[in-house]
Amino acid sequence: MFSDSPSPLVRDLQAALGASAVLFEPEDLLPYEYDASTERASPDAVVIPRTTEEVAAAARIASGHGVPVVPRGSGTGFAGGSVPVLGGVLVVLAGMNAIREIDVANRVAVVEPGVINLDLQNALAPHGLVYAPDPSSQRICTIGGNVGTNAGGPHTLAHGSTVNHILGLEVVLPGGRVTNLGARQLDAPGIDFRGLFVGSEGTLGIVTAVTVRLIRENESVRTMLAIFDTVDQASEAVSAVIRNRVVPMAMEMLDQETIRVVEPRVHAGYPLDAGAVLLIEVEGLVEAVEHDAQVVIDACAGAREVRTAESEAEREALWEGRKSAIGALGVTAPALYLLDGVIPRTRLPEVLNKVLALSADYGFKCANMFHAGDGNLHPTVLFDPEEEGATERVLELGGAIMRLCVDAGGSITGEHGIGTEKRDYMSWVFSEDDLEAMGRVRFAFDPTGQFNPCKILPTGHGCAQGHFAPIKQHLGAGSYV
Numbered sequence: 001m002f003s004d005s006p007s008p009l010v011r012d013l014q015a016a017l018g019a020s021a022v023l024f025e026p027e028d029l030l031p032y033e034y035d036a037s038t039e040r041a042s043p044d045a046v047v048i049p050r051t052t053e054e055v056a057a058a059a060r061i062a063s064g065h066g067v068p069v070v071p072r073g074s075g076t077g078f079a080g081g082s083v084p085v086l087g088g089v090l091v092v093l094a095g096m097n098a099i100r101e102i103d104v105a106n107r108v109a110v111v112e113p114g115v116i117n118l119d120l121q122n123a124l125a126p127h128g129l130v131y132a133p134d135p136s137s138q139r140i141c142t143i144g145g146n147v148g149t150n151a152g153g154p155h156t157l158a159h160g161s162t163v164n165h166i167l168g169l170e171v172v173l174p175g176g177r178v179t180n181l182g183a184r185q186l187d188a189p190g191i192d193f194r195g196l197f198v199g200s201e202g203t204l205g206i207v208t209a210v211t212v213r214l215i216r217e218n219e220s221v222r223t224m225l226a227i228f229d230t231v232d233q234a235s236e237a238v239s240a241v242i243r244n245r246v247v248p249m250a251m252e253m254l255d256q257e258t259i260r261v262v263e264p265r266v267h268a269g270y271p272l273d274a275g276a277v278l279l280i281e282v283e284g285l286v287e288a289v290e291h292d293a294q295v296v297i298d299a300c301a302g303a304r305e306v307r308t309a310e311s312e313a314e315r316e317a318l319w320e321g322r323k324s325a326i327g328a329l330g331v332t333a334p335a336l337y338l339l340d341g342v343i344p345r346t347r348l349p350e351v352l353n354k355v356l357a358l359s360a361d362y363g364f365k366c367a368n369m370f371h372a373g374d375g376n377l378h379p380t381v382l383f384d385p386e387e388e389g390a391t392e393r394v395l396e397l398g399g400a401i402m403r404l405c406v407d408a409g410g411s412i413t414g415e416h417g418i419g420t421e422k423r424d425y426m427s428w429v430f431s432e433d434d435l436e437a438m439g440r441v442r443f444a445f446d447p448t449g450q451f452n453p454c455k456i457l458p459t460g461h462g463c464a465q466g467h468f469a470p471i472k473q474h475l476g477a478g479s480y481v
Helices: 008-017 026-032 052-065 117-127 143-149 193-197 231-243 256-266 286-299 312-323 325-330 345-362 390-407 423-428 432-445 466-475
Strands: 045-047 069-072 089-092 099-103 108-111 166-172 178-182 206-213 220-228 250-255 276-284 305-308 335-338 365-371 379-383
Touching (some): 008 045, 008 052, 026 045, 052 069, 052 206, 099 117, 108 117, 117 143, 143 206, 166 193, 178 193, 220 231, 220 286, 220 312, 231 250, 231 276, 231 345, 250 312, 256 276, 256 312, 276 286, 286 305, 335 390, 345 365, 345 379, 379 390, 390 423, 423 432
Parallel strands (some): 069 089
Antiparallel strands (some): 099 108, 108 206, 166 178, 166 206, 250 365
16 A cells, blocks of 8 residues: 655655655565565665765755665675664665776776676776676675675685775765765875775765776686585695695685585586585686696695686686575575685684584584685575574574684674674674774764664664663764664
């Protein structure tokens, strides 16, 4: 049923952005209640801006009405970062998808936050340039979303995560003020607010333009598939490669559960009877690639076989298997829960075996595909949310797996962010003083806590307890945290 009349908030948004850019009917809000996590909540209104000025106007209006502001890209996040848990205005940036500039001479590009990662890569290809961060979801994830969570990807091992490739940001701050952080060159003088903003998940402001650093395509690339009978053998090979002083561009692992789902659908060339495969890629000058590839092959002495892609088509097929893995798993069960933890490489066999044992104890199948080179795990739990108690058990299992990662000397996220999913785990890796300092930084940007509330920092019941409690006392009862 349609509303009799829009609310004052909606009327003000329509006056500033136009009626077609504002959604408020329940049927229209439904697709924006969730992302790829288990979280779900409805906004009061959705705005779809086309310019920085419209984003700023939406932020000013939301501030005037005292409601939260939550940014959203493609809605592919796995941690609930774009779910409007307290309602408010959801700012959907997918329509801001222009590549404003490609400066080939200075190896810089300026893009809007809604640009799809793969679209940027395709635009750079004719110039022989690359934007290094390439999350496995690059066909649909946005650059703005990558900035929000400091996304990684298969090539993080050699090139680093998103923050290492962001030079500058145009951002809308709480209240609607527009400012620029960073510059068009590395190591701009002053406090690195650019670095602070990357990974802040929309809690400090909304990104409306991104200046990214570009690198040249390498002269040569070699992609290899190492086939193992067990995960333990594959894990040992990961450590052996690094121990032999070669850092591949990428080193990805898929276990048997994943292979058996992916291969029949993608035909990437993964043997169905393999216990695990490693997808390893080295790049550089021709001579260096020849040397590094041989070191990799020698380090994989425990492999049943090491294959080398003999053509670009074969290389693309191998990568298609890895990057299509989540989608392939998604059709085998009513739902999946994808986790994101980090552990030391040397602890891979131990932790993976414990992950599988825990999953079995909770009564779920778990498939693993992950960035083995930097220890960024992505256990994927398959379940049916219609089964009574299944979702609660899955979330409990997720917490147990995160605890495993922390106890092994790792962390609770490598690239998916904290969002609502893991904010209660932050005290496992940060002290009380650390968390208080983070809270003070956040409130220096956003004194009323209206930008993406209830995300990242542990806030307890009602989003007003824990580490925000002393801060909230100074802000007053009407503030959001």
